[in-house]
Amino acid sequence: MSKRFSVRAYPGFGLFSLLFFIYLYLPIAVVVFYSFNANRIVSNWGGFSLAWYGAALSNGALLDAVRISLIVAAIATAISTTVALMAALVIVRGRNVRFRRVSETVVNLPLLLPEIVVAVAVLILFSELGIANGLVKLVIAHTTFCIPFAFLPIRARLQGMDADLEEAARDLYASGWVAFRRVTLPLIMPGVFSGGMLAFVISMDDFITSTLLNSGGATTLPVYIFSLIRQGVSPQLNAISTLIMIASVGLATLAFIIQRRE
């Protein structure tokens, strides 16, 4: 089969793809490689060392930033996934929904605006309202821009689900809530899960909004890393980056497997 002359294949595309994947992974490999560098100067190799990982894991400011990021991401994910699930149920399943298209655009609004504009918008809002608590500001802002990321996978899953199953449950005298709990929710769970996961990663990863709102003592992980980068490239920074990459690759793989299990 593979030897057969194929009119669909184009010469050179394979090589080009190989180069592309090298381009995609070379920077990541460089960071991981230099994180094991014993030398304080990043680009001069001074032997293998795990010292920077030890330094990273006992860095109090880093751990504080991780804690803040996790708190904000967990709350924002919980709220945004719930809100997105409710909106998706109505937009996909609801009857006689007025302004269905408009509602969908409104839910996806954060995707249509550049993030810096969203960030500036909430910054001005909080300054007008006089909200000073950093954590509260971050949770509200993150919830807003996480909603479309949670919404899209849930909607896709709901559209792919057979509505007759719900109907059958209702015909068998299940109340709306029971039909949802026992039929709809289990079936769309992979969508809800990947939506929530996406929201969580987007929140953990956010820099623009978090740095603009960075007052009132809530420094998130990306904002802290940015301040480290500003101090210059260092092996400890590489070690921190590698740890973050391991965590995100783990999450991504988990999400991928769950989506694939169908």
Next chain:
Amino acid sequence: MSARRPLFGWNVLGLMPAHVIMLLTLIVPVGIIILVSFSTRGPYGGFDYIFTIAPYRQILFNEGWTGELEFNPQYLIVVGRTLLLALATTAICLACSFPVAYFISLQSRERKVALIYLVTLPFWVSMIVRVYSWIIILGNNGVVAKALLALGLPDIGSLLFTDTAMLIGLVYSYIPLMILPIFASIEKLDPALVEASHDLYGSRFTTLRRVILPLCAPGMLAGAILVFVPCLGAVLEPTLLGGGKAMMMGNLIQLQFGAARNWPLGAAISIVLMASVLIFLTVRGLSAVRREGREAAR
């Protein structure tokens, strides 16, 4: 189909949280941004609601002590650079994504899944870490400079803090967003059409140009939006790889709301940025409508 019974009889209630959140945290605040962009700068940062068009005038002119205006293109250059870099990024992503997406679509099922996973994986990795990695590569005494030295080429010093560095970083950040929709549209392409073109003596190149590319246009368009819009508002790439001297609109806005403490000017630039995005989306919307009209006319 018989009328379905909805799960819940509360359409309005289900949508309300999403609408309320978007209204309070986005729609109203964007309105406030417009107000601020017409307001007077406060004496200690912030702003006062006193109507003025000074922030917009400031984008074009320097204002002297006696109120004389002197044309200063510094902000226009930033706007122009942003548009050019976003366009160049979109073009490069388009050109590079098609061969890769096409190659992936020719693979076996398992390899397809694995390769798509590899394409999406960097996207899950923290944006700031990915941009930072380019500092090590492009920086002084970095990987690129060392490789060139090893090859006997002249020392180019640092590529960092140039437009090229920003372009590399932008392409790197957003190219997965281009590959996925193009891949999706190639997957939908009927291989019989390609074979038919060959049977009718179409060369590979003709087939590519006349059959494959036109059929993948919707995916390319979708990818172009996904890349172009975030590029216009990019903050991290210009800040870290452009070094604060060669700015883009994104970090210029950030600067006005941060260290420069000129909120009205920052709001005015935000409006310019939003307008650019709106114009682009409208043009795209119109071209989609025109295409549908053409297809309907056939």
